[in-house]
Amino acid sequence: MARIELKNLAHSYLDRPRDEADYALKEMTHVWEDGGAYALLGPSGCGKTTLLNIISGLLVPTQGQVLFDGRDMTREPPEARNIAQVFQFPVIYDSMSVYDNLAFPLRNRKFQATEVDRRVREVAEMLDLTDRLKRRAENLTADMKQKISLGRGLVRPDVNAILFDEPLTVIDPHMKWLLRGQLKQLHKDFNHTMVYVTHDQTEALTFADKVVVMYEGEVVQIGTPEELFEKPAHTFVGYFIGSPGMNVLDCRLEGRQAWLGEHKLDLLAGHHVPAALGDKVQLGIRPEFVTVTRPEEGLPARLERVDDVGRYRIARLTLNDQAVAAILPEGSELPSDTAGVRFEPSHLHVYMDGHLSEGGA
């Protein structure tokens, strides 16, 4: 178990990176607390796996340092880091039995035979593999194989951290819920530092205490699920998390007033307006905090359609040629074509070039 520190870390897959765009991972400095359960969330190709491989030692970063409990590990190979990693697609040793597959990481590290046996049986029990321990691993189904991969990641009792790289991709949905619950439980029981890479927000939000949202090689926000929901630090976090995502509206700022076309919105004292405005000024508000009213009670908008997604209905409106989604409270009356929208001011955020405008920032 260890506290993992990333210092000025950046990585490029090119030999001589020239500018920002050549970096798969832009410069970052972060601390991952000992015993934390982190989810790395972001769309495909945003650098999640790169970051994971740098932590586990499969990749040496172009610049910066990786520290475990203050010790510089940047150039240490994976064997020396004592880290477990589970990959997206099943990796099993075909010629071995399920038992030997699970025992492999322990035997390579010269664990006592009795300890090996105890750990293997524990992990097999947890993953429901006990009755298959003696079978050859080669002819099992894909999700069974992935469970073995998962088991190999969990079998070592003394690891500094366990890294999961979208481990449940090949597992069927029902099993996914079960395994995710078990991983969460495991984290509670053993308090390993866990990093879980995924592009599925539900998976990230249910698994992790802290979610690290990545976008184009940058960590845009680290926060609890509530923080990501309440106060997205970047417009990307706003619409990547939440269903439907946050409404992001282009606007014009004049003093403490925001203009959406010819419609005016007063900002609260809590909203920070920097002296130098960014090139792109936007307002963000979650659909949960948008109320659909009669035309004269809010900003005039046109109702396009209503989506019924089962648990609730989503009104799709256009306000000054920009799309706005609003979640309708249960049993609420449907407004007519012309309607008004009201934004709850305390949940309205101002973004400069994508980043949340905050005091002191």
Added chain:
Amino acid sequence: MERKVNQKAWFLVLPVVLIVCFSALIPLMTVVNYAFQDTFGGNEFFWAGLVWFEDILNSSRFHDALWRQFLFSGLILLIEIPLGVVVALSMPRRGLGVPICLVLMALPLLIPWNVVGTIWQIFGRVDIGLLGWAVNSLGISYNYTTDPLSAWVTVVLMDVWHWTSLVVLLAYAGLRSIPEAYYQAARIDGASRWAVFRHIQLPKIRRVLVIAILLRFMDSFMIYTEPFVVTGGGPGSATSFLSVDLVKIAIGQFDLGRAAAMSIIYFLIILALSWVFYTVMTAKRRDDMEVGQ
């Protein structure tokens, strides 16, 4: 509904049937014809029954050739398969080295058999050949025209030089198809270099190795041209493998009946052995087999 019988489809397989007839069936039947009959020329045949077969199976000359053949095939498999895998493992996986290595490896395979024989025939000569001259000046007596051991060494070395590349290329293709994640997982699991080979690389190239072994076995079992060019089957009959011997009987002695019978036995041996190799190496292991622990 009434089923309409349509026999026209037979015409569609006719070309294949004709090709197989002319390329395999008719030549084979000609051999069978000679094997069971005797002829003194003039297209006159007399029924001989199993006489030629008994004759061949009881001849010590055939036995000797057969054992030489087994020894030769066994030796070159023992050398070429491990050597090929080792070379494939040490070839670069990316960069400029890849095409260079591949071209170098492919070169021996592109040289015609008799040219390979000629190269080694000259290479091994004690008077003007680099190999023969160098070995002898090191104080080791070597002469493939008079010493059976020298002849064997030359023929085996020549085959290794000519055909190891094939094993290398097959094994290399197999190795290249292993996803990177396997190596990453092995590093995370703390596997040694040997464990990576034993548990990842070897199981993953097993199938191509089966093909390599089969190809090399069948080819080496039928070897003719190279030893014929280098040693002519000698000294004495030290390097007279089955094909060499067969040609001596058929063309040298013009003993067609005996040669035909030998051809059939030879053919059946290759067929049977290939089948055995294939079944043994591709046998699906029993799933509930208890392994390890």
